[in-house]
Amino acid sequence: MIGCLCIHGFTGAPYEVEPLADYLRKHTDWEVRTPCLPGHEEAGSLKGIRFQKWIECAEQELEMLGRTCSEVYVIGFSMGGMIASYLAAKYPVSKLVLLSAAAYYVNPRQFMKDVRCIIEDKFRGLLEENEVYMRYRKKVTETPILAAFQFRRLVNYVKPRLPGITVPVLIVQGECDGIVPIKSAHYLYKKIGSEEKKLCFLPSSAHLICHGDDFEELAYETGNFLGVTSISQT
Structure with missing residues (x-):
């Protein structure tokens, strides 16, 4: 049996990785887990959560998979990518997939493009329909400052451990990402051992x-990397 642990990002929830998790469930008989990290269960619950709790949660999920699975793959999105990297450096993970992994945070160039779109939609009276604006507003209004500090602590905690990763790694990055810059993917590729x-x-x-x-391309690349047999690219 193969197990696959999918870890969501900072201020997010399992829905962030659910489409890929569902794809893997559909095309395999693997045990696919998508836990919710501590403090992410509902708005306002991040207060007082230290980054170690996020790591401990992922470790516990990995341990549970290890009890029944001969191989375990880990997929991490954004901050979850950094947690996944930590797991791959410390535990016998077989393969690692990093999606928009946040070794760096906020892409200034794309962020300014998003801001311009927000301003344009504001003047057109379409601000509430702007998905980027709604996402940024939610993060700003619902994220405690100390929680953001814990996120940065997590990133700094994991970075020195990247050379210790020796398993096969797939690093996937969106070119229009206004949160995680492309240099993050290049950094991970360079530093991972x-x-x-x-x-x-x-x-x-x-x-x-x-x-x-x-x-579709993401699912194909991930499935091909993880060895999913019943995949096709349209």
Whole structure:
């Protein structure tokens, strides 16, 4: 039995990785888990949560998979990518997939493009229909400052451990990501110690890469990397 652990991002929830998790469930008989990290269960619950709790949660989920599975793959999105990297450096993970992994945070160039679109929609009276604006507003209004500090602590905690990753790695990055810059993917590719590693850029995808226009390509690349047999690219 193969197990696959999918870890969502900061201020997010399992829905961020659910499309890819569902794809894997549909095309395999693997045990696929998509836990919710501590403090992410509902709005306002991040207060007082330290980054170690997020790691501990992922470790517990990995341990549960290890009890019944001979191989375990880990997929991490955004901050979840950094947690997944930590697991791959410390535990006998077989393969690692990093989606918009947040070794760096906020892409200034794309962020300014998003801001311009927000301003234009505001003047047109369409602000409430702007998905980027709604996402940023939610993050700003519902994220405690100390929680954001814990996120940065997590990233700094994991970065020195990247050379210790030796398993095959697939790094996927959206080229229209206004949250995680492309340099994050290049940094991970350079620092991760694995001999077998691949960079994949999706031209039309923003930060929520599993919900983007390039999902078919993302699913194909991930499935091919993980050894899913019943896959096809349209």
